[in-house]
Amino acid sequence: MINEIIVQTVGRQTKFLKKGENMKLLRLFFIIQFVLIPVAVFSAEKAKTIDELAKMYDVSSCKQCHSKIYEEWANSYHAISLVGSPRTLATIASTVRDGILKEWTKSGAKSVKDIKVEHMMTCAKCHLPQLKDATDAVAQEIAQAALDGSAGDSSAVEKLKKVGINCLICHNQKSLIHKWTDGEPEPDVIYGNKEGVHADAKFKKLKKSPILKESILCGQCHGTGPNFDLKEPTQCATLYGSYLNAYVPSGGSKTCQECHMDKGHLMPGYRDPDQAKKAVSVEVKTKGYYFLPKAGDSIPTAKVNVKLVNNAGHRIPDG
Ligand code: HEC
Numbered sequence: 143m144i145n146e147i148i149v150q151t152v153g154r155q156t157k158f159l160k161k162g163e164n165m166k167l168l169r170l171f172f173i174i175q176f177v178l179i180p181v182a183v184f185s186a187e188k189a190k191t192i193d194e195l196a197k198m199y200d201v202s203s204c205k206q207c208h209s210k211i212y213e214e215w216a217n218s219y220h221a222i223s224l225v226g227s228p229r230t231l232a233t234i235a236s237t238v239r240d241g242i243l244k245e246w247t248k249s250g251a252k253s254v255k256d257i258k259v260e261h262m263m264t265c266a267k268c269h270l271p272q273l274k275d276a277t278d279a280v281a282q283e284i285a286q287a288a289l290d291g292s293a294g295d296s297s298a299v300e301k302l303k304k305v306g307i308n309c310l311i312c313h314n315q316k317s318l319i320h321k322w323t324d325g326e327p328e329p330d331v332i333y334g335n336k337e338g339v340h341a342d343a344k345f346k347k348l349k350k351s352p353i354l355k356e357s358i359l360c361g362q363c364h365g366t367g368p369n370f371d372l373k374e375p376t377q378c379a380t381l382y383g384s385y386l387n388a389y390v391p392s393g394g395s396k397t398c399q400e401c402h403m404d405k406g407h408l409m410p411g412y413r414d415p416d417q418a419k420k421a422v423s424v425e426v427k428t429k430g431y432y433f434l435p436k437a438g439d440s441i442p443t444a445k446v447n448v449k450l451v452n453n454a455g456h457r458i459p460d461g
């Protein structure tokens with residue numbers, strides 16, 4: 143069995159030698175050993191500002207050819223995932239002010255300039271996963287903008303709206319789950335339902351994502367319970383946990399996509415009246431009668447049975 147191979151290049155000749163074999167040659171010739179270093183897939187350069195991060199994850203080109211999908215997405219909460227209803231913005235601000243800088247006394251951060259990516263990942267893990275490609279300066283810029291925005295500074299809110307869960311998060315970063323089976327997402331590939339060439343100038347290839355139609359695509363962020371992987375575990379969305387542990391075991395067979403993509407990439411929750419209407423069905427049965435405790439003293443009584451059925455694929459509300 144060959145345990146180690148030495149690649150020897152002499153002039154134009156390349157020889158593969160078993161270790162220990164032909165050691166004399168090693169002394170005779172000038173040897174170049176080639177070592178294959180895996181080339182980093184994504185550029186090591188990290189974003190230093192929110193604008194740079196927005197540019198790194200720019201999806202404006204997609205609008206040209208997928209205009210309807212782009213519009214739907216642009217009106218979704220995914221597109222403004224640091225701002226939300228805007229309860230998200232206010233809660234991120236209080237996480238910074240009352241959590242990281244105050245109550246979490248061992249966080250190592252006393253003021254905004256001490257804040258690191260790791261601190262903001264408490265929320266960005268799901269609200270802005272691309273923060274992993276940014277420097278601490280961006281974490282500080284986001285923290286400051288959340289504080290300013292929640293205090294009424296509209297330009298800070300606009301700044302936070304530049305980044306969000308966009309096409310590249312679902313069609314690249316989160317498209318592959320089993321990295322030892324499928325590898326890391328490639329930088330020039332859009333993951334969809336098929337393989338082939340793609341007309342985009344930067345994302346020139348289409349590959350099939352094994353999970354695009356599966357609930358687990360969404361489950362990566364829609365939560366199973368406390369986030370134990372964080373140094374300060376927090377819990378936000380837990381809806382995927384309820385989907386897995388309650389809906390599926392009781393016979394539910396629909397995916398998130400089947401229930402949430404009627405309006406395409408808008409993917410609405412209860413703020414959309416049509417979606418909210420589907421949530422609960424109400425069945426009421428009544429029976430009226432007279433209760434007679436003693437002769438001549440009847441009390442009109444009614445029995446009302448109300449059956450509420452949750453038709454969503456999970457507990458509602460979430461959070
Ligand atoms: C990268 C993480 C991530 C992925 C992947 C993801 N979501 Fe979300 N989703 C979020 C976050 C964060 C919010 C909340 C944004 C806010 O309001 O601040 C959200 C909000 C929502 C909402 C509420 C929208 C509303 O209008 O109230 C729905 C519904 C939803 N997502 C469905 C889905 C479905 C379906 C999928 C899979 C096809 C999916 N999400 C994939 C993170 C994600």
Ligand code: HEC
Pocket residue numbers: 225226227228229230231233234237264265266267268269362363364365366369376377378379380381460461
């Ligand atoms: C496990 C992923 C995950 C983490 C971590 C996470 N969130 Fe969320 N968050 C979501 C998803 C998904 C939604 C939207 C769906 C829902 O409400 O069920 C959401 C919704 C919210 C909402 C309600 C949005 C609205 O507009 O009504 C707030 C507020 C919020 N998150 C704040 C935070 C803050 C602050 C942090 C950090 C301390 C955080 N989240 C961490 C996934 C997460």
Ligand code: HEC
Pocket residue numbers: 201204205208211212215216220307308309310311312313334335354355359399403407
């Ligand atoms: C929250 C995750 C998510 C985001 C964000 C997202 N997509 Fe998708 N997209 C999906 C899923 C899931 C499907 C597959 C639906 C199916 O096949 O059932 C899909 C399907 C598609 C398709 C094929 C659908 C068709 O009708 O042929 C295109 C094209 C597409 N997305 C483009 C985009 C573009 C462009 C953006 C950004 C503007 C975007 N997507 C953002 C999850 C997402």
Ligand code: HEC
Pocket residue numbers: 200201203204205206207208309310313332333334335336337338339340341342343345348
């Ligand atoms: C110049 C036009 C053009 C641009 C720009 C473009 N696309 Fe596409 N895209 C297409 C066409 C055409 C198809 C269908 C290819 C096919 O059916 O073989 C497609 C297919 C897709 C699919 C679906 C693949 C499938 O399996 O059904 C996704 C997802 C997608 N594009 C996302 C994006 C995203 C995200 C961007 C921006 C980064 C983008 N596209 C930019 C033209 C474009």
Ligand code: HEC
Pocket residue numbers: 357360361364381382385396397398399401402410411412417418419420421453454455456458459460461
């Ligand atoms: C059987 C259909 C169905 C399935 C499956 C389903 N949903 Fe829902 N979902 C609904 C309905 C209906 C609502 C509206 C409920 C309401 O009015 O609060 C909803 C609401 C939501 C909300 C908003 C809840 C809140 O309180 O903030 C989110 C987020 C969401 N779904 C995400 C998902 C994700 C992620 C999956 C897959 C893990 C999924 N849904 C699977 C039907 C479904």
